[in-house]
Amino acid sequence: MIVEVVGGADERPEVRVVDVDDLTRLHLALGAVTDEEADGVLRDAGLGRVQDAQTGVLDVAALRAAAEPQAGSEDWAERWDAMLAKTRESGWLSDDGSSVQVHVESAAGA
Template sequence: MIVEVVGGADELPEVRVVDVDDLTALQLALGAVTDEEADQALRDAGLGRVQDADTGVLDLAALRAAAEPQAGSHDWAQRWDGMVGQAREAGRLVDDGAGLQVRVESAAGA
């Protein structure tokens, strides 16, 4: 699953949740936006925040609410729970388990 923050100099950044059926990896991909613009867009969307240039924190409840209606597989909820469990075991949950730390990457082509 990918949370994208995309935009340009003349437009407001937009947050999109894509590839929701791929729960093997969770990425925060930034397009042509500054870290500050991305942080504000994520906060405005209620999906999380940019922690620093390399790390973001995504709100798990908000992300699930945005992604699950787009899911195409019958076992999506079970696979979501598995992904969150793996993140917990890896020590990537923050905010008392409400948030998940993810790497910030470039949204190539966005």
């Protein structure tokens, strides 16, 4: 699953959740936006924030609410839970399970 923040100089950045059925990976992809623009649009959408140039923090409930309606498989909820368990094991899930740290990658071609 990818949370993309895309946009350009002449348009307001937008956030979208894509590849929702691929629960083997989760990251934040930034297009032609600054970290500040990405942070603002993520916060406005209630999806999270940019922590620094390499790390984002996503709200677990908001991410699920954005992704699940797009899911194409009946076992999506079980695979979602497995993904969260893996992030917890890796130390990326907050203690209360409300947020997950993700790696920031470039999506300049998006």
